[in-house]
Amino acid sequence: QVQLQESGPGLVKPSQTLSLTCTVSGGSISSGGYYWSWIRQHPGKGLEWIGYIYYSGSTYYNPSLKSRVTISVDTSKNQFSLKLSSVTAADTAVYYCASGASAFYDYWGQGTLVTVSS
Amino acid sequence: DIQMTQSPSTLSASVGDRVTITCRASQSISSWLAWYQQKPGKAPKLLIYKASSLESGVPSRFSGSGSGTEFTLTISSLQPDDFATYYCQQYNSYGAFGQGTKVEIK
Numbered sequence: 240q241v242q243l244q245e246s247g248p249g250l251v252k253p254s255q256t257l258s259l260t261c262t263v264s265g266g267s268i269s270s271g272g273y274y275w276s277w278i279r280q281h282p283g284k285g286l287e288w289i290g291y292i293y294y295s296g297s298t299y300y301n302p303s304l305k306s307r308v309t310i311s312v313d314t315s316k317n318q319f320s321l322k323l324s325s326v327t328a329a330d331t332a333v334y335y336c337a338s339g340a341s342a343f344y345d346y347w348g349q350g351t352l353v354t355v356s357s
Numbered sequence: 358d359i360q361m362t363q364s365p366s367t368l369s370a371s372v373g374d375r376v377t378i379t380c381r382a383s384q385s386i387s388s389w390l391a392w393y394q395q396k397p398g399k400a401p402k403l404l405i406y407k408a409s410s411l412e413s414g415v416p417s418r419f420s421g422s423g424s425g426t427e428f429t430l431t432i433s434s435l436q437p438d439d440f441a442t443y444y445c446q447q448y449n450s451y452g453a454f455g456q457g458t459k460v461e462i463k
Contacts (some may be wrong), residue, residue, distance in 0.1 A: 276452070286393075286401065286444055288452035299451060302358055335400055342448035343391035345412065347400035 241266040243336050243348035251330075251355050257323040261336030261348060262316070269294065269314040274342050277310060277321045279332040280350070287332075291342065292319060326355045359383055359447055363455035369463040376432040378458045380445035385425045389449040392421055392430045395457075396441045404443075405430065435460070 247259035261275070268275065276291035290300035292310045300308045309322040323330060331354050337344035360383040370376050380390065388408040393401035403412045405421035408428055418433040432439055440462055445455040 278452075278454075285457045286395075286446075286454040288446070288454060291452070301451060337400075339403075341406070342389075342452055343403065343406045343446060344393075344401075345403045345406075347402075350400055 241338060241346045243338065243346055245334060245336050245348045245351040247351065247353070249352060249354060251326055251353060252357050253327055253355055254325055257321070257326050257330060257353055257355070259321045259334055259336075259351065259353070260318050261320070262318050263338070264317070267314075268312060268317050268319060272340055273338050274340075274344075275310070275312065275319045276337045276339075276342075276344060278335045278337055278344075280335070281329075281332045289321065289323075289334075328355050331355045359386060359450050359453055361445055361447055361453050361455040363443075363445055363458050365458060366456065367459045367461060369461050370435050371463045372435055372437060374435045374463075376435050376439075376460060378430045378443055378445075378460075380423075380428045380430070380455050382426045382428075382447055382449075386447045386449035388424045389447060390421075390423070390428050391446045391448065392419075393444045393446065394439075394441045395444065401444060432460075 242264045244262045274291045277289040292298045307324045312319045333350040335350045336348040338346045362381045390408045392405040395401040409421045442459045
């Protein structure tokens, strides 16, 4: 059973880069066939797909965030990461990491709230 | 970009009711659609994938149908544990979610 856990700063200053890590347990991130994804949820709002990295290393990002987003994998640590640059208050949200054998998600982290504020 | 539109935004129902939620895609997504249930403060839970395939462990009162641009999630007999927000997600191109449907107690 794959388990995911997000980690990273809960407070980021405007214009800085938001960095989060998702640690995978119960399975290998390099085993193949999985999509490793980031999704966020603004307070009281719906889900927003940020992007994913496929096990092959290919990345796909939400076009509305593409210029600011980087998703990468560290197979030695069984982790994948999200970097979102030039953040503003509009990036305040709960950030989830998620994965699945297709591009839908049967495994989710618990979510981590990131607040953008000076 | 493919846009996903759910209706209604809020649905008031009673235990035992049959409930139907609709999700429409702005262009054809074949059957590449998933449904999730989310409760306050929790991560979403996968219910249905490939439009009509029930995820393991999900009660059979949940069912999905549709293809192309129009899809439905049906709960055949609403149970107390089903009061939650439901989201559709297309995975034909990227992974856009619908805006959600909150199922509340009538």
